[in-house]
Amino acid sequence: MTLKETNSTREAIFYYLELSIGIIRSLLLHLLAFGLVAGALALGLGLGYFASLISHTDIPDYTTMKSEINSSYEASNLYFAKHVRLGTMQTNLVSQSVSINQISPNLTKAITSTEDEYFYQHKGVVPKSVLRALVSSLTGIGAQTGGSSLTQQLVKMQILSSETTFKRKATEILLALRVDKYFSKTEILQAYLNAATFGRNNKGQNVAGVEQAAQGLFGIPASQVNLAQAAFIAGLPQSPSVYTPYKNNGKLKRDLSYGLQRKNTVLFRMYRDNKISYQAYQAAKKYDLTKDFLPQGEDSQKKIKYGYVYNLLTQQAKDIIKKQLYQKDGLSSTEVNKSGALSQQYDLQAEQLLANRGYHIYSTINKPIYNAMQRVIKQQGPSLGQTYHDTTTDANGNAIKVNEPVQNGSVLLNNQSGAILGFIGGRNFSKSQLNHAFTQRSPGSSIKPLAVYAPAIERQIIGSETKLADFKVNFNGYKPTDYGNTIQNRFINAREALKYSYNIPAINLYREVKAQGSIKPYMEKMGIKTLTANDYKNLGLALGGTDYGVTVADAASAYSTLSNAGQHADAYIIDKITDANGKVVYQHQPTTTKVFSPATAYITSNMMHSVVTSGTASQVSSDTTFNTSNLAGKTGTSNDNRDSWFVGSTPKVTLATWTGYDNYNGSSYNLTDASSEITNRFWSNLANEIYNTDPQALGTNLKRKRPNGVNKVSVVKATGKLPGRLTVNGQSIFASGTRKKSYYAGWKPGKTTKKFAIGGRDKDYNAFWKNYLQGNNPEAALHGGEVIPNEYTEGNGNIGIGQSNTTN
Template sequence: MDFLAHKKKIKKQGKKRNKNKSRAGLGGPFALNVSLRVIQTMLLGFIVVLFLGGMLALGIGAGYFAHLVEGTSVLTKTEIQQKVGDVAESSKLLYDDSQELATIQSDPIREKVASNEISPWVKKALVATEDENFYKHHGVVPKAVVRASLAEIVGFGAGSGGSTLTQQLIKQQVLTNETSFKRKANEIVLALDLEKYLSKDEILTAYLNISPFGRNNKGQNIAGVEEAAVGIFGVHAKDLNLAQSAFIAGLPQSPIVYSPYTNTGDLKQDYSYGMARKDDVLFNMYREQVISKKEYEAAKKYDLAKDFQGRQDVEVQQHGFLYYTVYNEAISIIAKQQAKDDGVSDAEYKKDEVSTRYIEQAKVKMQNQGLTVKSTINKNIYDAMQLGVAEYGQYLDDGSGETVETGSVLMDNSTGRIYGFVGSRDYTTNQNNHAFDTSRQAGSSIKPVLVYGPAIDQGLLGSESRIADFPMKYQHGEHAGKALENAENKGSKTFQTAREALTESTNITAYHVYQDMLSKKGSDQYAYENYLKKMNYPSSDTWGVESAPLGTTNVSTLTEVNGFQTLANGGTYEQGYLIDSITDSTGKEIYKHKDNPVQVYSKATASIMNDMMRSVITEQKTTPFKSILSGVNYQLSTADWVGKTGTTDNYADNWLIVSTPTITLGSWTGRDDNQPMADGAGTRTANYMAYLAGRIYQVNPNIFGTSEKFELSDDVKQVKVSDFTGLKAGKVTHNGTTYQVPSGETTSLWAKDGPAANTYEFGIGGADADYKTYWNTRNKSSSKAKTTDNDDQADDDD
């Protein structure tokens, strides 16, 4: 091998040895390096896995959170402000001039105050104790939420909290106290929204207005800082000192435990829990540097116990007819309105279980939502009516020793507004509301609205049409075969005019008119369906019986007065109402009465009926009201009074309803046991009514419209008719005999059609014998042959 080749071989072998030597020399560090690289790779992988797992968990968490809040209502700024500010407050009932009628106490009781009416010490104490990061967070503290959630999951430290003041406000006002992840998730979302819409001070003020604060010195449950300040220390919330503020700020955590009072309003024998809580609040304020050490120590040493108010008795409001009537009517309105808003039909609402549910909801709303109910009641008029019944109710007694009760209503004709009412002689001894709740037989007071009004409206008779008033008997039903009698006789054995029949209130004539109308209309419910039903008279099969025109159906005083209001208002029904408006705590009007006029009778009919009912009052055949009133107050007696009386069998019920062109005043009198009163009930009722009207006139004379008059409508047909037949004048021939109609004409008022030509059978309800008696005892008659040339020579059959 040549040198060159050998040299190359040696060199190659050297490089190989050096390489092996190098590897051998680096053996330790190389292994470590490899190990580190493996660990690094594994750590990186773990981190990637952890990251991916975290992202997955975060995704799952986000998805779960989204699932929890799914369906949560997205509230507008206005809605969330309203819900948060919807503080349970006492509602009020008002008179028509906004004077307070009564307060409906809430439970707990509270009074809402503005931010500047709350001591700054209270706000600082609350924040330092309940939410030290209040001014830093945006409604939620994430780490606190996580801590509380983990505690909830593992079941350890579940009471550690985590809710900010904002969240607590949402929980109290918008959500429920339910413990669940879903509620918590909704709470977080809404708290974040709330912080966008309300300032920190607005949130604090709302919280202090709605939170419970235990009991006051009357033993009542209280809520809101103002009630707490007044009920515990006897000062307003704006005047609380530091120690008092700390005590009150500590109450919401456990109001009953920390309250110094028992449920009777007495101071607890041991109220140390509340005092210790006050010290904790003061320390929190010092720790958060909102008070100095000097202030802290001074407030801690302050003798707070001396500021606790002594026990006071609860002032129990004495409620009567006015309170309960207005309150119940407001509840009815609110309940029906809420049912309507919920899409409940009228038919569904009439079911007891449905209406009861909504009524209970309405009561809760009335007790807690600070509603203001403005009634139509005029305080002066209502008080005058109570004074009137107290002074003159005794005029109703009949000497039997039993109390004769009464119910009265005063209503505005043009609107249906109720100015005032009388529920009974004395609420303390009789709580039956005879004005609104008690129903009794209407007696003859029903005749204008059920009998004569509809008959005139249908053109079946005019004011001077003649109606049979001869002795007769009932034809059908339970009274069949029994004599139908008038109040004073069994029949006057003549044909009365419609005006006379109404003025004297004869029953037989009313019977004939009613039966004539029902037979011609082909329905025994015709008058009810077409007239009374429109005025909200109660539905009853008795409207179709023979005795219906005598007033055998039960009605309330309010219903009957409303019927006469319709006639006095030109035939237009305006339902009587007690509530003018209802507003919520923000002043928003949630209900306003709206007129709903219903034309029941034509204007012509109404004006004719008023003209006829004027005769009832002025002729005084059935009531001395006019003359008695003249003695009580002459000026008032000059008003254009119209009206009608009513008496049932054995004087069990007596009615008098009177109207002027502006108002209608009506009263029922009787005994609650339905036993008869002594004779003369009509005079006693008239006496009472005259003095009652006089009392009302003294406080408000203008409502009676003494200068106004009922006028006949322009479309009333004023027709000259025979005074004898009520039909157009002219000779009458019957069965070959010509009858000379006696001379004399009168004006008959018709709303529709008009009187027919004279005829022998001219009246309503007359039988052959009745006509024979009427013609032969009042007129000359002869054969047709004898009277052809000279009818005036007819023989007199008398």
């Protein structure tokens, strides 16, 4: 190659090299510019997103924030109605606030080195830690813990909850910045040391605050802990349940290595931060801490008073607080309940708030009335039925003796407000904590007015004297009968059918009601929402045949609708909840729903009054000591006398009672044939005791006023319709005779026709008119059936899945 060619080649190489460098430089500049723009855009979007998250956040003022970060752990307080104190919620958390001067410097140094090494430098948050935690949360790369300064932890513990949604995290950061602005580092540290949790003490109690931690672990105040003890305490907040040396019964764990290793980690961080010398670090590492742990102690919890009320209020308060928590996070009940873990998380948060924040929970329970109801069940519980004795096997396979007493659940409820004034949860709380007032059982025939008669009156299918067929039926294999496998074999007016709780007329009427539309809307508007699609599909629902049943509280609530002009007020037991400072955090908002017209409610109640005066509950009128002229009620007994009910309403209150056995151990005990009479008598004694305690409580002197829309019509007693001319077997006749007053909700009946009743076959009507033409009593039993017009008749229903055969 010539020199000229060589130079030419070099020039070409240099040219392309310069060109490549230029391209790379240009590319890098473009990438850098793009990165800056993208970064700025991302920062802008991030700041915008952050701003949107906190845009609706209420920022507490200085006074409120000071009160919140320094609030000590205090259990919630429970109250009867009228602010009568019930007691304090039991909590397994002990705490004691002390000033920073009463805390050893060993502890303050250990905590800051472990929980927040930049505590004295940052302004409430550590930006790089927040960014690291955010990236970890979004990508799943790295440990998804940390990122919270000690100030943020304080905000989370005392102002917010532990839920970690992005919105909550953004609020946490904002409040941490505000706390750091308002308060000194010493004030923040003191608040944290009094609020943080430190595992369990030697009594098995959960501990909050370093003072109780020192006392519960080593039996000394926080001011006297040595370096090793301080490091151990400081290591606990990261995972209290893992590092605590004690079990939940206060016994020392066999393996203490996790907590001791954590203690050494804390010591190293203190040494690394130049807060202790190397010699002190080594000495504390070698220190035998196990000899300082206290032996097991005794937890002297006070006995719970009013156990059924206590459990009910604490559970309902937890549900209320839980709902507030997830709604604040923008979640629905469906979303929360779909995830067991998420639901459990909110349960835990609500429990912690109730245990620690000193709420005041005000209930609707009238203490004198509640005590009166307890006196009755205590005195007369044994008379409800015998106690059975049996043997079964425990979890270890050992034979044990068990007792099966008859149980009772009762509820007294205000019709207009829905407030539950009193209840009976069971015979003995110490032996069974199951609250039978809120446990689902088969309603038997107590469901008839709600599911059959009231909807039929509302849909203008019947009046109070409309005739219903009571003849042999077969609905695709379902062959219900009246009590004792009897059949009346006659046409019966609706009032009498309800009064004596005949089954076949109820089934015939229910079929007619269903043909005009579902009864589900009526039931759910009355507060009964536990019935299944299978329940609504089966005709047996008319007699109380359900998959799971209804609670006594739900039954009382539903019946209150009929004594409240067809308006249903949701039942409730918690009136309001306030925080420790008296601020209302929950207030029950009364809601009423129209279920039936006032005319329907009046007519149904009027018919149920006949149940009390001369029907299946006629003994109530003689057993009670007050005026029952405005009392309406209904009995109910399920198949084989498994459940026995009576629900009675005045214009002011509804009192529902249920009796039966729990049959926990696979047993199948039933009540006797006299169960309905026993239940009626118990209801009367219960109502008498309530009346004696407060004569105004039952509203016995309030009258049921007939509203506009109730039409009172004189009908032919034999047919339940107006007189009329018709042709029967080629013969023209005028159907008339004895007349009777019948009530209708906004309509009037037509003239008598050949088929004048609900249900019945051609041969049933032919037999009726044959008697009529022959001058015999057309209302007498046909086809050889037995008429039982005035005899006490109780029957059975069904608690299991499918149809109900017989019920009262």
